Amino acid sequence: MSDRAPAPAAGAPSRTAVVIPAAGRGVRLGPGAPKALRALSGTPMLVHAVRAMAASRAVSLVVVVAPPDGAAEVRTLLDEHPLADLDVTRTDVVVVPGGATRQESVRLGLAALPDDVTAVLVHDAARPLVPVDTVDAVAAAVRDGAPAVVPALPLADTVKQVEPRTGEPEPVVATPERSLLRAVQTPQGFDRRTLVEAHEKVAVEGEGATDDAGLVERLGVQVVVVPGHEEAFKVTRPLDLVLAEAVLARRRANDGF
Numbered sequence: 001m002s003d004r005a006p007a008p009a010a011g012a013p014s015r016t017a018v019v020i021p022a023a024g025r026g027v028r029l030g031p032g033a034p035k036a037l038r039a040l041s042g043t044p045m046l047v048h049a050v051r052a053m054a055a056s057r058a059v060s061l062v063v064v065v066a067p068p069d070g071a072a073e074v075r076t077l078l079d080e081h082p083l084a085d086l087d088v089t090r091t092d093v094v095v096v097p098g099g100a101t102r103q104e105s106v107r108l109g110l111a112a113l114p115d116d117v118t119a120v121l122v123h124d125a126a127r128p129l130v131p132v133d134t135v136d137a138v139a140a141a142v143r144d145g146a147p148a149v150v151p152a153l154p155l156a157d158t159v160k161q162v163e164p165r166t167g168e169p170e171p172v173v174a175t176p177e178r179s180l181l182r183a184v185q186t187p188q189g190f191d192r193r194t195l196v197e198a199h200e201k202v203a204v205e206g207e208g209a210t211d212d213a214g215l216v217e218r219l220g221v222q223v224v225v226v227p228g229h230e231e232a233f234k235v236t237r238p239l240d241l242v243l244a245e246a247v248l249a250r251r252r253a254n255d256g257f
Helices: 045-054 071-079 102-111 132-143 192-201 212-218 238-255
Strands: 015-021 059-066 092-097 117-122 148-154 172-174 182-184 188-191 224-227
Touching: 015 045, 015 102, 015 132, 045 059, 045 071, 045 132, 059 071, 059 102, 071 092, 092 102, 102 117, 102 192, 117 132, 117 192, 132 148, 132 188, 132 224, 148 212, 188 192, 188 212, 192 212
Parallel strands: 015 059, 015 117, 059 092, 148 224
Antiparallel strands: 117 188, 148 182, 148 188
């Protein structure tokens, strides 16, 4: 399978693509393979994430951004789990090497998109179980004119703002109004030109941006929220793997997933 996105045909309509940054190591899951390559019910999380994106009829291209020295490995992994096995053949999947930070990896993924892609979804490989309805809702909101869209859920817990301290109790400085807060998920959707401009103009120090919508906000562009889903949680810690396995077991029992 080629790792070059197909060139647009003359007169072809605009398309929606997904960029999946998968170059991180996932240290909170412990030593070993990068987080995106950890197995979930015998299949790497990255494969689950690619399949979740390809299940949406709005998506025609998925760009996976691999570890800088692991693009060939990721390409082989995806070839071993072809979308044709799920009767999803309309979506192309390409792999490009990533950078040192998530922000750089997303930027490299954007650079790999063909000219006819006008809408971009950015999805965490560590959110392998996002339902297709959520993907569709984000893509539809961008298609309807929103320059930036995030799926999100209301918070169940009260949140405290603290003064950070190391090795001692941290004083509470504020209690934000919970009804005004949302827990943001992915895929996040964008007008391509808006997202490219954000990555070109907004520089974030250290590990870079962890949230593409945050970059767009810094441009002064409005970000809107659509309903997220409880199964679009991020697999970050070992307990999350247990929950993800339970979700997959329920899907197999109920839906034949």
